[in-house]
Amino acid sequence: MGPTSTQGRFGRARPNLRLPGPVEIPAEVSRAAGRPMINHLGPEFAALLARVTAGLRHVFGTDADVLGFPSSGSGVMEAAIVNCFSPGDRVIAVVNGVFSERWAAMADAFGLRVTRLDVEWGRAVDPDAVARALGQLPDAAGVLVTHNETSTGVTCDLEAIARAARGESDDVLVMVDAISSLGSIDVQMDAWDLDVVLGASQKGLMAPPGLGLAALSERGWEAQRRCIQPRFYWDFARMRDRNATGSTPWTPPTPIYYALEASLELIMAEGLEAIYARHAAVAGSVRSGVEALGLDLYAEPEAASSTVTAVRVPDGVTPADLLDRLHRYEDVVVAGGLGPLSDEVFRIGHLGAVQPRDVRHCLAAIKRQLAGLGLRSRLEAGGALAFANP
Amino acid sequence: MGPTSTQGRFGRARPNLRLPGPVEIPAEVSRAAGRPMINHLGPEFAALLARVTAGLRHVFGTDADVLGFPSSGSGVMEAAIVNCFSPGDRVIAVVNGVFSERWAAMADAFGLRVTRLDVEWGRAVDPDAVARALGQLPDAAGVLVTHNETSTGVTCDLEAIARAARGESDDVLVMVDAISSLGSIDVQMDAWDLDVVLGASQKGLMAPPGLGLAALSERGWEAQRRCIQPRFYWDFARMRDRNATGSTPWTPPTPIYYALEASLELIMAEGLEAIYARHAAVAGSVRSGVEALGLDLYAEPEAASSTVTAVRVPDGVTPADLLDRLHRYEDVVVAGGLGPLSDEVFRIGHLGAVQPRDVRHCLAAIKRQLAGLGLRSRLEAGGALAFANP
Numbered sequence: 001m002g003p004t005s006t007q008g009r010f011g012r013a014r015p016n017l018r019l020p021g022p023v024e025i026p027a028e029v030s031r032a033a034g035r036p037m038i039n040h041l042g043p044e045f046a047a048l049l050a051r052v053t054a055g056l057r058h059v060f061g062t063d064a065d066v067l068g069f070p071s072s073g074s075g076v077m078e079a080a081i082v083n084c085f086s087p088g089d090r091v092i093a094v095v096n097g098v099f100s101e102r103w104a105a106m107a108d109a110f111g112l113r114v115t116r117l118d119v120e121w122g123r124a125v126d127p128d129a130v131a132r133a134l135g136q137l138p139d140a141a142g143v144l145v146t147h148n149e150t151s152t153g154v155t156c157d158l159e160a161i162a163r164a165a166r167g168e169s170d171d172v173l174v175m176v177d178a179i180s181s182l183g184s185i186d187v188q189m190d191a192w193d194l195d196v197v198l199g200a201s202q203k204g205l206m207a208p209p210g211l212g213l214a215a216l217s218e219r220g221w222e223a224q225r226r227c228i229q230p231r232f233y234w235d236f237a238r239m240r241d242r243n244a245t246g247s248t249p250w251t252p253p254t255p256i257y258y259a260l261e262a263s264l265e266l267i268m269a270e271g272l273e274a275i276y277a278r279h280a281a282v283a284g285s286v287r288s289g290v291e292a293l294g295l296d297l298y299a300e301p302e303a304a305s306s307t308v309t310a311v312r313v314p315d316g317v318t319p320a321d322l323l324d325r326l327h328r329y330e331d332v333v334v335a336g337g338l339g340p341l342s343d344e345v346f347r348i349g350h351l352g353a354v355q356p357r358d359v360r361h362c363l364a365a366i367k368r369q370l371a372g373l374g375l376r377s378r379l380e381a382g383g384a385l386a387f388a389n390p
Numbered sequence: 391m392g393p394t395s396t397q398g399r400f401g402r403a404r405p406n407l408r409l410p411g412p413v414e415i416p417a418e419v420s421r422a423a424g425r426p427m428i429n430h431l432g433p434e435f436a437a438l439l440a441r442v443t444a445g446l447r448h449v450f451g452t453d454a455d456v457l458g459f460p461s462s463g464s465g466v467m468e469a470a471i472v473n474c475f476s477p478g479d480r481v482i483a484v485v486n487g488v489f490s491e492r493w494a495a496m497a498d499a500f501g502l503r504v505t506r507l508d509v510e511w512g513r514a515v516d517p518d519a520v521a522r523a524l525g526q527l528p529d530a531a532g533v534l535v536t537h538n539e540t541s542t543g544v545t546c547d548l549e550a551i552a553r554a555a556r557g558e559s560d561d562v563l564v565m566v567d568a569i570s571s572l573g574s575i576d577v578q579m580d581a582w583d584l585d586v587v588l589g590a591s592q593k594g595l596m597a598p599p600g601l602g603l604a605a606l607s608e609r610g611w612e613a614q615r616r617c618i619q620p621r622f623y624w625d626f627a628r629m630r631d632r633n634a635t636g637s638t639p640w641t642p643p644t645p646i647y648y649a650l651e652a653s654l655e656l657i658m659a660e661g662l663e664a665i666y667a668r669h670a671a672v673a674g675s676v677r678s679g680v681e682a683l684g685l686d687l688y689a690e691p692e693a694a695s696s697t698v699t700a701v702r703v704p705d706g707v708t709p710a711d712l713l714d715r716l717h718r719y720e721d722v723v724v725a726g727g728l729g730p731l732s733d734e735v736f737r738i739g740h741l742g743a744v745q746p747r748d749v750r751h752c753l754a755a756i757k758r759q760l761a762g763l764g765l766r767s768r769l770e771a772g773g774a775l776a777f778a779n780p
Contacts, residue, residue: 041726210645210646251412
């Protein structure tokens with residue numbers, strides 16, 4: 001069912017939040033998040049923690065513990081480094097965007113010897129290149145892989161990369177930033193033999209931002225025990241041991257646990273396979289809609305993400321102007337480009353509870369506002385809006 | 391006005407949450423926290439961040455930047471250590487409870503030479519003892535002080551301790567965990583010449599848990615620039631520099647900023663002096679009420695906190711039983727003892743939006759449930775409930 005006029009300005013009660021996270025929070029999840037506080041050291045929280053952890057295991061595709069830290073996603077990216085690698089350890093960092101750059105910079109800050117495997121931004125990551133890098137660096141203790149680069153809208157073939165890495169080494173840790181893929185794009189931690197998988201609450205899990213997630217394989221826990229990097233707040237073992245008693249070492253963001261409990265119920269009801277298919281279909285319709293507008297996609301098609309699409313800003317348009325007009329006149333919120341892409345792209349997020357009508361509405365708004373910015377003739381040359389009907 | 395029968399079981403719509411944090415969130419703050427997500431990299435968030443920061447400056451008593459990190463309070467305790475002290479630096483840690491113990495342990499984990507100034511738990515901290523310790527250790531780079539020890543219900547005379555420390559050294563950093571005092575007990579960062587002041591969202595600031603706060607003096611920033619401790623997520627300079635552009639380096643917990651904006655309005659409307667007086671009066675009535683029940687206070691009166699009261703568990707009662715009965719039969723949630731005090735005390739929180747009726751209701755419930763646990767005669771010997779009327 002499409003939006004009706006009772007839903008407010010432009011047919012919507014709320015802005016059409018087309019960010020690649022934090023995502024729009026479903027009404028039932030938002031209601032859950034507003035429940036009264038409880039004693040985070042009491043039995044109610046212990047039961048909540050157990051229910052949420054069970055649901056997260058399902059999304060991660062693992063039997064391992066899934067640990068939650070009060071932090072952003074970047075917090076657990078740092079946690080993974082300081083738990084599993086000692087100063088001087090060699091790691092290979094696959095770098096293909098702003099977030100993978102950040103992770104490599106973190107590893108460097110903590111004294112690791114970082115060998116970058118640079119991949120042209122917007123292009124697919126070649127699993128063979130990962131295998132070759134590992135073959136040349138047999139002392140590498142880990143490979144850092146960003147499953148879904150939110151800055152460029154590129155998803156890598158994580159299963160193939162993990163298989164390629166494991167083919168070179170039984171011991172290397174395959175460490176994955178799955179922050180913007182978990183719950184939207186298939187992640188199979190156990191089946192793909194991943195060692196550290198990182199997530200966050202505000203992407204496909206549809207909860208407010210503020211909880212970072214981390215799961216470790218047995219290989220990961222062994223590395224954690226050996227690691228001599230100083231750590232305290234981020235200590236995975238401290239979190240796991242307290243979780244085992246039904247609580248957390250640090251005051252938990254209880255509203256996010258409430259929210260996750262509700263959103264995990266939605267996820268279970270729809271089913272992960274159906275969710276992944278919905279994301280893929282919506283993403284496909286975004287890409288064809290963008291092209292129908294005569295705009296250029298940043299990522300090559302075979303690497304395109306199901307959660308976010310980076311679109312090249314047409315000549316003569318300032319990204320800030322476009323974002324501002326979309327927000328002001330259309331109640332549509334898209335994201336700007338990050339880092340070196342800030343003048344080059346804008347990004348349309350399509351993850352979480354996204355439906356086809358959300359991206360249709362967004363693309364129509366983009367068409368109108370680009371026209372308002374003086375691009376009418378080019379847009380008309382691009383033809384009418386066309387959408388696959390997922 | 392007291393509770394009425396329309397408010398639900400035992401006269402209340404919600405449980406009477408008498409934890410020393412997270413506190414019950416006022417209705418208008420909870421509503422604010424539920425507002426839709428926005429682009430955390432856009433102008434709306436920049437304006438929100440500016441408003442919240444201005445309000446926090448007022449509560450901290452400072453003109454300095456107040457930085458917010460997605461984390462619990464313990465997160466910013468670690469942040470303070472890794473930003474301002476290098477491995478091998480000497481610090482004096484005043485230790486008088488579970489949270490000050492934790493801070494000393496963190497400093498130790500990051501390679502500092504930690505000299506403990508142990509103070510008997512429950513007793514006042516002597517400012518002269520801090521001065522003597524500093525006099526004996528002229529190489530000390532910092533003093534770690536917990537303003538309000540939530541585990542024991544002890545508040546130190548922070549102004550006097552800071553003056554004593556400064557009397558010994560112009561350079562020493564006076565670093566203060568004010569997590570459970572800010573917004574409830576007077577903290578004057580600039581007037582008292584404090585160098586690092588730490589807070590969190592879920593105590594006197596009456597917001598959900600998940601945002602740690604830190605403010606630095608000029609002396610603190612100088613130490614931060616000199617410090618060679620590895621850091622990335624916690625880097626104060628990275629946060630300050632991004633804040634200056636209206637955003638944050640890590641995805642912020644936007645709902646907590648919404649909540650803080652609303653709670654800071656409540657705080658401004660009541661006025662900090664009135665809030666501190668209300669907390670002191672309510673705390674006084676808790677202490678006299680506890681004594682009227684024939685129970686023993688853990689902290690000595692001159693050191694007693696305005697935000698939390700630790701009560702010795704009477705002989706023959708298991709704290710878990712008492713907490714469970716209070717929760718189950720009275721809808722009252724008090725906190726257990728922490729660490730070595732877990733069998734010895736329970737704790738009544740009285741901070742945030744607390745009103746005299748909340749603690750009267752709590753004490754009456756404790757009386758009933760202790761009677762139910764077979765302590766009737768001793769309680770009767772203790773006389774009727776008596777309350778100061780704040």
